[in-house]
Each structure stands twice: as structure tokens, then as C-alpha cells.
Amino acid sequence: MTTLASRLERPSPATEAVPAPAPWLPAEAPLAMPRQSFDEADAPELAEAIPATSPSGVTHRRLMVFGGAWLLTILIAIGPFVLYERAGFNGLETVGLGVFVVLCGAIATWFCTAVAGHFVLSGGREQDDLHFSPHPSLPTGRTALLMPLYNEDASAAFGRLAALDASLARLGASPVFDIFVLSDSTREDCAAAEAAAFRAMRPSAHSRLYMRRRLQNVERKAGNIAEWVRRFGGAYEFMVILDADSTMAGETLLRLADAMECNPGVGLIQTAPTITGATTLFARMLQFGVRMYGRVAAAGLAWWAGSEASYWGHNAIVRTRAFAAASGLPILQGVKPFGGHVLSHDVVEAALLRRAGWAVHVTAALDGSCEETPPTLLDFIQRDHRWCQGNLQHLRLIGAKGLHPLSRAQLGMGCMAYLASPLWFAGLVIGLALQLKNPPDWDSFWYFLNPRFTPFMLTSLLSAILLIGPKILGCALVLSRPGERRAFGGAPAVLKGMGTEILLSAALAPVLMVANTKAVFMTLRGRDIGWRPQQRDAVGVAWRDAFRAMTWQMIAGAGFVAALCVRPDLSVCFAPIVLPLLFAAPLAVFTSRHRAMADLLKTPDDLGVSATPVVFRASLRPAAAAHGQDAISVQS
Numbered sequence: 001m002t003t004l005a006s007r008l009e010r011p012s013p014a015t016e017a018v019p020a021p022a023p024w025l026p027a028e029a030p031l032a033m034p035r036q037s038f039d040e041a042d043a044p045e046l047a048e049a050i051p052a053t054s055p056s057g058v059t060h061r062r063l064m065v066f067g068g069a070w071l072l073t074i075l076i077a078i079g080p081f082v083l084y085e086r087a088g089f090n091g092l093e094t095v096g097l098g099v100f101v102v103l104c105g106a107i108a109t110w111f112c113t114a115v116a117g118h119f120v121l122s123g124g125r126e127q128d129d130l131h132f133s134p135h136p137s138l139p140t141g142r143t144a145l146l147m148p149l150y151n152e153d154a155s156a157a158f159g160r161l162a163a164l165d166a167s168l169a170r171l172g173a174s175p176v177f178d179i180f181v182l183s184d185s186t187r188e189d190c191a192a193a194e195a196a197a198f199r200a201m202r203p204s205a206h207s208r209l210y211m212r213r214r215l216q217n218v219e220r221k222a223g224n225i226a227e228w229v230r231r232f233g234g235a236y237e238f239m240v241i242l243d244a245d246s247t248m249a250g251e252t253l254l255r256l257a258d259a260m261e262c263n264p265g266v267g268l269i270q271t272a273p274t275i276t277g278a279t280t281l282f283a284r285m286l287q288f289g290v291r292m293y294g295r296v297a298a299a300g301l302a303w304w305a306g307s308e309a310s311y312w313g314h315n316a317i318v319r320t321r322a323f324a325a326a327s328g329l330p331i332l333q334g335v336k337p338f339g340g341h342v343l344s345h346d347v348v349e350a351a352l353l354r355r356a357g358w359a360v361h362v363t364a365a366l367d368g369s370c371e372e373t374p375p376t377l378l379d380f381i382q383r384d385h386r387w388c389q390g391n392l393q394h395l396r397l398i399g400a401k402g403l404h405p406l407s408r409a410q411l412g413m414g415c416m417a418y419l420a421s422p423l424w425f426a427g428l429v430i431g432l433a434l435q436l437k438n439p440p441d442w443d444s445f446w447y448f449l450n451p452r453f454t455p456f457m458l459t460s461l462l463s464a465i466l467l468i469g470p471k472i473l474g475c476a477l478v479l480s481r482p483g484e485r486r487a488f489g490g491a492p493a494v495l496k497g498m499g500t501e502i503l504l505s506a507a508l509a510p511v512l513m514v515a516n517t518k519a520v521f522m523t524l525r526g527r528d529i530g531w532r533p534q535q536r537d538a539v540g541v542a543w544r545d546a547f548r549a550m551t552w553q554m555i556a557g558a559g560f561v562a563a564l565c566v567r568p569d570l571s572v573c574f575a576p577i578v579l580p581l582l583f584a585a586p587l588a589v590f591t592s593r594h595r596a597m598a599d600l601l602k603t604p605d606d607l608g609v610s611a612t613p614v615v616f617r618a619s620l621r622p623a624a625a626a627h628g629q630d631a632i633s634v635q636s
Contacts, residue, residue, distance in 0.1 A: 024198065024211045026178075029234035033226055033324040035331070036352055038400035046357030047404045051307040052265045053359045055129045058306040062406075065116055065304045069108035072462060076104045079459030096430035099423050106416050107466045110297070114470030117300030117364070121477055126299055126365040129306065130269070136258030139176055141237025143257050143317070145207075148182045148224045150217065152244040154193035157181075158201050160247040161209075167250030169206035177253065178208045178236070184217035184224050221313070222329055222345035233320045237261075243314040246273060249368030256317040256366075266307075267322040267358025268350060271369035272298035273315045276605050280375045280540075282591035285504045287373065288497050288601040292488075293474030299364035307359035308406035313346035315369045319358070323349070326356035332396070337389055337523045344390025347414055348397065351407035376541050376592040377508065378549050381515045388418040388519040421516035425556075428577060432563050432570070440569040471502060487604040500600045507587060510580045514553045541592035543585070550584035557581030 055061065080100060084093040120126050145164070149157055161179060168174050181198060185191045191213060198211045214227065225241065233239070238260055240253060248271070256269055272295060278287035302309060327349040329342045342348050350360045374380040394411040403411075475498045478484045479491055488494045547554075560578045564571050571578075580587060590596055 024202075026208070026210060026232065026235070028231050029236075030231060031229055031233035031321065031324045033229050033233070033328045035328040036326065037330060038332075038397060047355045047402050049357050051357070051359035053130055053263050053361065054307040058304070061116070061304045061306070065112045065300075066109065068112045068115075069105060072108040072111070072466065073101060073104045076108075076459050076462045076466075077101050092430060092434060096427060096434065099427040099430065103420060103423055103427060104463070104466070106420055107463075111466040111469050113300035113304065114293070114296050114473050115300070116303045117296040117298065118473040118477055120299040120303050121296060121364070122480065126302070126363070129302070130259060130263070130266075130361050130363055130365070132255040132363070132365055133258050136254045138173055139237075139254070139257040139261055141176075141257075141261065142235065143177050143238040143240060143253070144228075144232070144236040144320075145177055145179045145240045145242060145253075146182055146225060146228060147180070147242040147244060148184060148221050149190075149194060149244050150184045150221070151187050151190045152185070154190065154197040157244045158194075158197040160245075162201055162205075164247050164250070164253075165201075165205050165207050165209075168253065169250075171250045171254060173250055173254055174206035176257075178210065179205070180228065180232070181209075181211040182224050182228055183211065183213035184220070185213065186217065219329070219341045220343075222342065222349075226328065229320065229324050233324055236320050238317050239320050239323070240317050241314050243371060245277075245372035246314050247370050248315060252366050252368035253317075260317055260319060263359070265357075265359050266361060267319045267326070267353040267356075268311055268316055268360045270309065270311050270316040270350075270360075270362045271366055272362065272364050273312075273369045273371040274367075275373045276370040277372045278375075279594050280592050281504075281594075281596040281601075282377050282380070283373050283375045284597075284601045284606075285501055285591070286380075287605075288501050288603055289471075289505070291603045292478060292494075292498065292501070293471050295364050296470065296474040296477060298362060302362040302364055305362060305406060305410075307361060308354055308404050308410075309350070309360050309362040310410045311346040311350035311353075311360065315371065322353060322356070322358050326358065327352045332393070336526055338393055338396045342390075343393055344387060344414065347394070347410055351397075351400075351403050351411065354404045354407050355402045377511070377588045378541055378545065378592075381512070381549070384418075384512070384516060385519040385522075388516060389523045391415055391418055392520065392523050418516050418520055421513045422520050424513050425517045428560075428574075432560070432567075432574070435570060436563060436566050438567075440567055468502060471498060489602050493602055497601050500597060504591070506576060507580045508591070510577045511550070511553050511584045511587060514556050514581065518552055540594070541589050543589060546585040546588040550588060553581045553584035557584070 077097065077100065080097055084097060089097075120128075145161075147157065147161060158181075161181070165174070165179065168177050181194065183191060183194050185194060194211070194213070198209070202209050212228075214224065217224065219226065225239075229239075238257055240248065240256070242248070252271065256271070259269060260266055273290075274294065275283070275287040275290045278284045329345055329348065329352075331341060332339045334340075354360050374383055391414040394415055398408050398411045398415075475494060478488060478494055485491060485494060488497070557578050557580075560574060560581070564574060564578070
């Protein structure tokens with residue numbers, strides 16, 4: 001990859017005078033960022049080349065994960081296949097089995113990824129592919145920290161930047177990191193608050209602090225970043241993309257910059273952010289889940305994705321010149337939802353980087369990368385609808401020329417994250433419709449009191465393992481590490497938190513299923529869901545708003561109840577789906593409260609335990625041996 005990196009050598013300084021900088025901005029350092037084409041692959045041989053940081057056995061890893069997923073899917077499908085095959089498949093049964101297999105395949109892939117992640121983390125192998133120094137020296141190149149804002153709470157956003165700036169100053173790293181606030185705000189009151197917060201912070205900032213505002217937010221966040229690259233990118237080796245609700249510790253930033261300098265063929269490294277600052281029950285549920293299970297999933301993804309990983313749009317470091325040369329987004333032909341500007345730009349930018357020969361990595365080896373989450377169920381659904389529209393746009397990009405097969409898989413997984421909801425809903429409807437043709441079977445109703453082995457028992461058992469297994473693996477990892485176990489409040493607190501999170505997640509799953517099904521149909525009909533700023537704080541959900549937002553959930557629940565009147569013997573099986581739908585509005589209100597279940601779902605942040613950014617374990621590779629005695633481990 002040395003030859004690839006040499007293509008991006010710095011041009012000789014321009015002979016003409018550099019224009020005077022605008023207020024609050026440095027002198028411009030233009031960098032060309034041409035729009036790429038999906039119709040022709042400019043350099044397909046680069047996409048097929050193997051980056052230097054690609055694991056030697058990554059093909060076998062992928063065979064293990066995806067092969068294991070399909071084996072589990074086949075085992076789960078035995079039950080319905082045997083049942084339908086007895087009398088011969090009809091059309092509805094064939095469709096129902098097909099939907100079931102697709103859904104099981106997706107869940108099984110998630111489970112196998114978590115198994116791989118648990119294997120990686122429990123063995124301390126998270127740095128086998130990409131090493132991070134526990135005590136890196138200051139980088140030789142400059143890094144820009146970019147925080148795009150769009151009608152956000154300025155004081156909160158600048159507060160996060162101030163903490164980040166102080167962290168860098170404590171490490172003596174301020175001279176090599178510049179901070180840019182890139183405002184896309186359309187509301188004048190927000191813009192005025194941003195300007196006031198900038199003026200207040202700038203005199204005390206240790207890093208150079210800059211700010212600019214675009215009057216028209218063309219292409220939204222992707223356009224915001226691209227405009228900065230074209231104007232200022234030539235002065236920076238790397239850029240770290242932040243969201244308005246995200247922050248990163250100085251130690252983490254130094255390790256990322258060091259890893260980029262040590263691996264000139266890497267174009268992007270994505271961290272696995274944890275959630276912080278949660279106050280409502282809904283947000284605390286997500287915070288606990290990400291803290292407890294998220295690292296296992298991220299480690300598994302990093303293990304099989306290798307140098308063909310994805311990008312989540314924030315809390316990642318990017319090689320500026322590689323990004324400019326390879327990731328200029330095209331404007332898609334046609335009308336919405338599949339035409340126009342690329343909405344979910346991050347995974348597309350990662351695919352374009354890999355197409356140009358650059359390695360893209362996800363790492364679970366670093367702490368100190370945080371973000372916040374929508375505080376209520378209603379805010380979460382609003383954000384999900386926006387992401388749904390962008391992810392479904394990728395359906396037309398999966399077959400784009402020149403992309404690496406794993407990049408296509410990442411695009412497909414993003415689509416499946418939302419298509420799974422209408423498929424699940426269709427599977428429930430088809431399954432119930434097939435049962436309505438038969439009279440009530442009260443023997444089946446009492447089956448739970450007198451169980452006997454059937455193919456469906458195997459299906460039910462494996463389905464439960466696939467759904468809950470990744471959570472158990474994450475919990476088992478925390479319990480096996482004394483330091484982490486104490487940070488979560490001890491084993492009883494960990495187990496209570498896991499049980500609470502599983503119950504809440506199960507209750508909210510049908511509600512989100514209907515919400516995402518609605519979003520998918522709106523998107524496929526060409527309706528633009530819009531791009532509103534994310535709500536990051538809330539004082540609760542009003543009952544009127546909850547009933548208005550949950551109308552479709554309650555209608556779906558009532559429809560299932562009407563069908564179950566014909567087959568009341570199925571009510572126990574459908575209760576976990578129907579009851580949350582009928583009580584969706586109370587669920588939205590209850591989970592929006594700040595003090596609900598306040599003693600449960602505790603994380604290290606809540607308990608006042610410092611989440612010091614560390615390399616989780618020393619790498620076992622010879623290249624890291626010199627630093628092995630200095631590495632900090634959370635297992636202590």
C-alpha cells in the first residue's frame with residue numbers, strides 16, 4: 001500500500017499569495033474532492049488488492065461466521081418445513097417459510113458475530129489486526145476535529161468540545177489538533193447562540209478553534225464535511241468527524257492518529273462509541289445495552305470485516321487526502337427515495353475508500369469514545385425514520401461497479417436493518433392467517449404445562465438462543481473481568497440490569513417493528529421523511545403526543561386481537577407481540593420518565609467510576625511487545 005499512499009503526496013506550495021482568512025477561519029488550503037461515479041469503476045484492481053492491514057485468515061473468519069449463521073438458519077427452519085411438508089406446500093406457506101428463513105439468517109449472523117466478538121475479547125485478541133500504542137508520541141501530521149452543527153443546543157455542544165480540548169491540553173497535544181465548528185444551522189437563534197458560545201470558548205481554548213457557517217446546508221452533513229475538505233483539507237493529514245452529541249478523550253485521539261501514521265494504507269478507523277449522559281428510562285436502557293453488549297458486537301464485526309469494515313459517520317479518524325480523492329459522493333439519477341443526494345453517506349464513503357484500495361477498520365480496542373442517544377421512544381423513532389430513508393437508498397448501490405464484496409454486504413446489512421421489520425410483520429400476519437383456517441387446538445394451548453419434543457421445540461429453543469445469546473455473551477464477559485464487574489456495581493447489579501434490559505427491549509420490539517414498517521412503506525412510496533434536528537434532551541412525553549404517535553401500533557394490536565378471537569388458543573403465543581402494541585402509548589410515556597426504575601440499568605458512568613480511555617489489553621503481537629508492560633487493562 002506504499003504506492004497507494006504515495007499517490008497522495010502533498011503538492012508543492014502555491015506561488016500565489018494566500019488569501020487573507022475570513023473571520024474565525026484559518027487561511028484556506030484547497031483540496032480537490034471530485035464526485036465519484038458508480039457507473040464505472042476507475043480502479044477496480046485497487047478494490048481487489050489486499051491491504052497490508054488485512055488479517056491473513058480473514059477469509060476463514062468470514063466462512064466461520066456466515067457458514068455458522070446459515071447452519072443455524074437451516075436448523076431453525078426444520079420445524080416449519082416439516083410441518084408444511086406433510087400436506088404439501090401451498091403458496092402462502094412457501095412465502096411464510098421464505099420470510100422466516102431470511103429473518104433467521106439475519107439474526108443468526110448477528111449471533112455468530114457476537115460469538116466471534118466474545119472469543120476475541122475474552123482472549124485479548126482485539127489488537128491482533130490493528131495495534132494501538134498505550135503511550136503514543138505526538139503525531140507528526142496535523143489533525144482537524146470537525147463538529148458539524150444543525151440547529152443544535154450550542155452550549156451543550158461547545159461544552160463537549162471544551163472537555164475534549166482540556167483533555168488534549170493535559171496530554172500536551174493541543175499544538176497538533178485544530179478544532180472546527182461547522183455550522184449548518186438554519187435558525188437564526190441557534191446561529192446566534194453558536195456564535196456566542198464560540199466567542200466565550202475561543203480565548204481559553206488550548207487548541208486552535210475555528211468556526212464557519214454555511215447559509216445553505218446543501219447535501220446536509222456530507223456536504224458540510226465535503227465543503228470543509230475542499231476549502232481547508234490540504235492543511236491536515238487526518239480529520240476526526242464528531243457529531244454534536246459525541247466526544248472523544250485525548251488519549252483515544254492520540255492513539256488513533258498514531259495508528260494512522262504507523263499504517264499508511266489505512267484510510268479510516270471507526271471506533272465503537274458508548275452511550276453517555278442518559279437520563280430517561282429509555283435512554284438508560286440503550287446506554288446499558290451498548291455498554292454491556294456493544295463491545296462484543298463491535299469486536300466480532302472487526303474480526304470478520306478486517307480491512308473492509310464500515311463507517312458510522314462519527315467518532316472516526318479519516319485520512320484526509322484519501323477521503324478527498326476517493327469519497328466524493330455522486331448525485332444519484334432519478335427521483336426520491338432512490339435518487340438525489342446520498343443520505344446515509346457514511347457506509348457509502350467507506351465503500352468508496354475501499355474501492356480505491358484504502359483499508360477501512362472498526363476497532364473495539366479503545367475506550368474513550370462516547371455519544372448520546374435520543375431520550376425518548378418517540379425521538380428514537382423519528383431518527384430511525386430518517387436513517388431508514390437513507391439506508392433503503394443503498395438498494396440501488398449494492399450492485400455498483402468496482403465495490404468490494406464485503407462493502408456490498410455492509411450496504412445490504414444496512415438495508416436489512418429496516419427491511420427486517422416489514423418482513424417480521426408479514427411473517428406474523430402470514431402465520432396467523434394460516435392458523436385461522438384451522439379450528440382451535442386447546443392441546444397446543446396447554447403445551448407449555450406439558451411440553452414434549454417436536455421439531456418446533458428445536459425451532460423455539462434456537463430462536464431464543466439467537467435473540468438473547470449476544471446479550472448473555474456480553475454479560476458473561478463483564479462478569480469474568482473483576483474490574484468491569486465492580487464498575488457496573490457487582491454481579492447482582494449486572495444480572496438485574498441485564499434482565500431489565502431484556503424485558504424492556506422485548507416490550508419495545510413490536511412497537512419499533514410497526515414504526516419501521518411504516519417508515520419503509522413511506523420511503524418506498526417516495527415520501528421524503530425530512531431532516532429535522534435530533535432531540536437530545538427531554539422532560540418526558542405528553543400523553544396526547546404518545547397516543548398520536550402510537551396510532552398505528554394500537555391499530556395493529558387491535559387487528560391481531562380481532563384475529564385471535566377466532567383462535568383464542570393462540571393468545572399465549574401472540575401475547576408478547578399484541579400486548580406491547582395495545583399499550584404502546586403508555587410504554588412511550590413510562591420510558592420517557594427520568595426516575596423510572598432509577599436503581600436499575602446502572603453503568604460505570606452512573607456509579608461515578610471513571611471511564612478512563614485505555615487500550616483494553618496489550619497486543620500479543622511481537623510489534624507490541626515493547627509496550628506490553630505499559631498497557632493498561634480493565635481486567636485489573
